[in-house]
Amino acid sequence: MSYENSKELYLGFDLSTQQLKIIVTDDNLNHLNTYNVEFDSEFKKYGISKGVLTDESTGEILSPVNMWLDSINYVFDAMKKDGFPFEKVRGISGSAQQHGSVFWSNKANDLLGELDSSKDLSSQLDDAFTYKMSPNWQDHSTGKEIKEFEELVGGADNLAKITGSRAHYRFTGLQIRKLATRKNPKLYKETSRISLVSSFVASVLLGNITNIEEADACGMNLYDLNTNSHDDELLALSAGVGKIDKVSEDEKIKGIEELKSKLGDIKPITYKSDGLISSYFKNKYGFKDCKIYSFTGDNLATIISLPLNPNDILVSLGTSTTVLLITKNYNPSSQYHLFKHPTLPDHYMGMICYCNGSLAREKIRDAVNEKYGIEDKSWDKFNEILDKAKFDKKLGIYFPLGEIVPNASAQFKRSILEGNELKDVEQWDVENDVGSIVESQTLSCRLRTGPMISGSNKESTPTENSQHLHQIYDDLHEKFGDLYTDGKPQNFDSLTSRPNNIFYVGGASNNHSIIKKMGSILGANNKNYKVEIPNACALGGAYKASWGYFCEQKSDFVNFNQYLNDKFDFNDLDHFDVDDEWESYFEGAGMLAKMEQELKHD
Template sequence: MDGLQHTAQCREIEKAVGGALELSKITGSRAYERYTGPQVRKIFETQQEAYKNTERISLVSSFMACLFIGAYACIDTTDGAGMNLMDIKQRDWSKVALEATAPGLEEKLGKLAPAHAVAGSIASYFVERYKFDKNCLVVQWSGDNPNSLAGLTLNTPWDLAISLGTSDTVFGITKDPQPSLEGHVFPNPIDIEGYMVMLVYKNGSLTREDVRNSFAEKSWDVFNKFLEQTPPLNGGKIGFYYKDHEILPPLPAGFHRYILQNFNGETLDGLNVQEVQEFDPPSEVRALIEGQFLSMCAHAERFGMPSPPKRIIATGGASANKSILSSIASIFGSDIYTVQRPDSASLGAALRAAHGWVCNKKGSFVPISEMYKDLDKTSLSCKLSMAAGDQKLVSRYALLMKKRMEIENNLVQKLGRC
């Protein structure tokens, strides 16, 4: 569904619970157009008969589990946190959020279950048609980001993961989340006491591809050559590239370019900021890449993520690009690791299935770390792909990041939340 159609419902839900920050403290996020709660409210307001006749509301993840067990499956508490409907501390539906969304909603949602729980046994259809073992268990399904966390074996609070895909995400784990007006907090799918914290950027690989097509002859080879031939810090050229409306920062589609005249990386004194229409092609490429990771670093720090992280695990298509990894290492000041397999979400789902089976066999929760032994001998292992950047360069990037955030804040004030 087109998320921008649900902005009014987002504001209504936030107002009903006492404001955007209050909703974030309860559910882990302020109201977002793509979340289930605002979309359900829109259906209730515009299609009341359809809402009244709805027996069950499922997420894609729980719906797939339904197919395999031949009955309604619970929504798991990690994916369920991405709905603006669940109390992340109680790991149960929030009465105030439900009431702010639509009447009779809890009955339509069914119960929640922890991610390691068993949803049920395989349906007889799969036993008869595809010869599944009748004792096969179906563990709770979850979303791609929670599964990626499991697949990347992210298990220490000082680690961060950066996934470079259609949307770019930064995520980590914590025992003490601090929900705010940006970012998202979910229960950790592999730790019953911990949480997963995440920042989402809508403009990821498709925006990189758009800049490639416009300024790099539609060639990744040319794109990479431009990135390699331009110096770090880009001569003070800063860009904001939003092919589509952005989540973080909340800005509408558009490109914004600035030159920090007299920027030497040592001080921000005496700078003259000039807005321009376009850079030379190599500078466009570096401004795009540096801009995304400067934003990630700044918002991750503001959200309470480790700064600098002990290590960063990079995944997704762009994580194979050494020039991009070099920029991440220099901006964050951390070693960059990559995984052997790019499909961390599907790998994590398989690992979670095995974890759920172990927990079910024991009759209680088993720390997943017990399954992480001898990682170097498996496809779960990570390898060092790029050492942390030179500390002097890291410090210069920190200065550039400070100025970028100042410009970003001005853009948000000028253009408003989309």
């Protein structure tokens, strides 16, 4: 790769569970190169498997922090060997696995500031950490803390109203409480600062501990998105001085202030850099005037790898299904996540995670192929049936695995709407399952994104179309009564809001029959796109660095999406047309809402 024609370069990091990846872009956002290291291949000395250490007896899943330091040296060394022009790099940003935490000792800042460029990072920073491990997002050892956090505020929905999410095993506040109260209270006391993995990487590059970025801070169950500050009662619980800990008021106040000091101030969403890269990296690799911009979480970096605007949706169709959307509405639920947007002030990223995605569809594909004597894993017959499928008041719910959204045990449920009555059916022809599974999975996305984009794209005065929609809504209400999703009422706005653009990514997005059917049900107002975003997290980081540097040169805030749109050619994206069946699926939405209320729970 030749960089001769590039005046400015930007690096985007992605520190994931199993590898560190660094992407190189130029000032026109062109992706020039990628460097990476696979942890299992190069760092066997840490005893890891798939990048982590697992203790099945406790549910703990941990990553060695020194391994991450080694990975930074490893990739930069590879770039240096490749003749990479570090002196041209103007900015670095990136992402890391969300929710993980790094526990610094009181020696950390001194050690970070005195690094010897002739040595590697891990050998010099071993004493910089009180805890040599970082809880991984897969960790599930905090069941006790989940109950304590939700009981403190009166339930999962109330916690979501405050922090954007209900309590989850992996969330940082719960992990801190586990450490402070039952795993190692002494170690917690000795900890000087606590970083998220994202701010840890930025701190290493800067040579001093930097603040946690606001968007990533939303994944802690500690940050109040309504007040843009930490919640004192949640901090007290995390620090082990909450109501259930039966401590004095003075101990509580002291414990809150202590944890606030450990976490540091939260860095508001901004284009401004955290500072210049440290002398260690200048001397060792040849960086010059390179600025470090705040790192964020991996999902948050994904949404800035495209110029997504308010009410745009990104649907990731992997083994599981993840829906990301941009919204100005703060409409939280215990069944999905809301985070601050990492580059657009006063915007949020909504995230819905489903366990049952491709796996459930593949089971029906296999049943179809068995019936028709097709031996391989071909989707041809499935797609042939799906292309002809029309909604006929039959709907199924297919959960071969226990589902996250809605929270339900593994089960299958099939129903038919006869008149105004919903009747369960034990079995029907497998051909009915083909259309039904794609419909029910898509309608679930539609019902849950509706409240987050509620009120969008509506006329301020009544129109013929709005009157038409009101009639549909009234007919739906007459047939099904009040509709609820995850215990929250649906209303006219939530049921009739349509997304702006929809972007489909992931393995199953290569199946055009599936995404065309999904597009026909979700009803984008503008376009449906099939996009390939290799290394989206790292790419989003590089874009963030490039944008930050551009704004700083102008000494003015430039809208991130405007910046991307000025440089990003939408003609490169593959958009496709769909049959607009959005209106014909209102009954299906009503059926699904009612069927979900009858699901079995563990």
